[in-house]
Amino acid sequence: MLIEENIRKIKDRIAQVSQKAGRNPNEIRLVCVTKEADVGQIKEAIQAGITEIGENRVQDALKKYNYFTRHLTPNTKHLTPIKWHMVGHLQTNKVKSAIKIFDLIHSVDSFRLAEETNRQATKLNKTIDILVQVNTSGEKTKFGILQDKVLELVEQIINLSNLRLQGLMTVAPLVKEPEETRPYFQKLRLLKNEINKYLLSTRPVRKSLTSNGARYSLLATLSMGMSGDFEVAIEEGANMIRLGRAIFG
Numbered sequence: 001m002l003i004e005e006n007i008r009k010i011k012d013r014i015a016q017v018s019q020k021a022g023r024n025p026n027e028i029r030l031v032c033v034t035k036e037a038d039v040g041q042i043k044e045a046i047q048a049g050i051t052e053i054g055e056n057r058v059q060d061a062l063k064k065y066n067y068f069t070r071h072l073t074p075n076t077k078h079l080t081p082i083k084w085h086m087v088g089h090l091q092t093n094k095v096k097s098a099i100k101i102f103d104l105i106h107s108v109d110s111f112r113l114a115e116e117t118n119r120q121a122t123k124l125n126k127t128i129d130i131l132v133q134v135n136t137s138g139e140k141t142k143f144g145i146l147q148d149k150v151l152e153l154v155e156q157i158i159n160l161s162n163l164r165l166q167g168l169m170t171v172a173p174l175v176k177e178p179e180e181t182r183p184y185f186q187k188l189r190l191l192k193n194e195i196n197k198y199l200l201s202t203r204p205v206r207k208s209l210t211s212n213g214a215r216y217s218l219l220a221t222l223s224m225g226m227s228g229d230f231e232v233a234i235e236e237g238a239n240m241i242r243l244g245r246a247i248f249g
């Protein structure tokens with residue numbers, strides 16, 4: 001009951017902040033981060049309308065994924081299939097398992113990881129949707145590629161045949177006031193615009209140079225905003241927010 005109520009409140013807050021920011025709340029995808037939730041809690045969230053699940057460890061995700069594909073209850077069976085998101089740091093030795101279950105990997109932050117993901121995806125004859133994780137605060141303790149290296153990584157990724165780059169992701173620093181996260185979300189939005197401008201400007205050249213030049217599209221996804229700061233993120237253009245504590249308490 002509590003989870004259901006939390007989700008209802010979150011949806012109200014999303015609607016309110018969207019209206020204030022002149023945005024359509026339906027374009028904001030809510031990823032329910034379940035790293036600290038058990039299957040019972042996740043089931044409750046699904047029954048309350050959650051369709052996207054985020055995990056940050058492949059092993060935990062595999063267990064939950066198997067559970068929910070095997071044990072769909074009468075109450076969840078009729079619901080749209082769940083989409084699985086990898087939001088945590090991905091090690092190259094876990095890529096092979098990860099691409100079997102995840103619909104979107106948010107945390108690609110090196111060419112080495114992109115290359116391995118592409119290699120494993122090619123073996124399975126699959127195309128994998130990914131985001132590039134950017135360390136917008138430059139904190140040493142954070143995963144993600146630094147801002148000034150992003151364009152180079154994007155350039156490398158779009159030449160990998162079995163990856164589909166959908167956008168960017170960031171984790172803002174832990175701060176006292178949500179407002180303090182704004183510059184980092186702003187940075188990610190501007191970075192996405194910059195990359196798209198660059199892709200547009202080089203597209204004709206690219207098409208004539210590469211066989212898969214027409215395959216990639218512009219970046220559309222901005223995955224940013226967590227329980228403590230999602231309203232600021234939405235004001236700054238987030239269209240995918242990742243919430244754990246706000247849902248499970």
Ligand SMILES: *Cc1c(COP(=O)(O)O)cnc(C)c1O
Pocket residue numbers: 033035056087088171226227228242243244245246
């Ligand atoms: C845990 C986690 C979240 C959710 O954080 P909450 O503060 O619980 O909302 C979002 N994104 C990532 C990458 C996480 O690891």
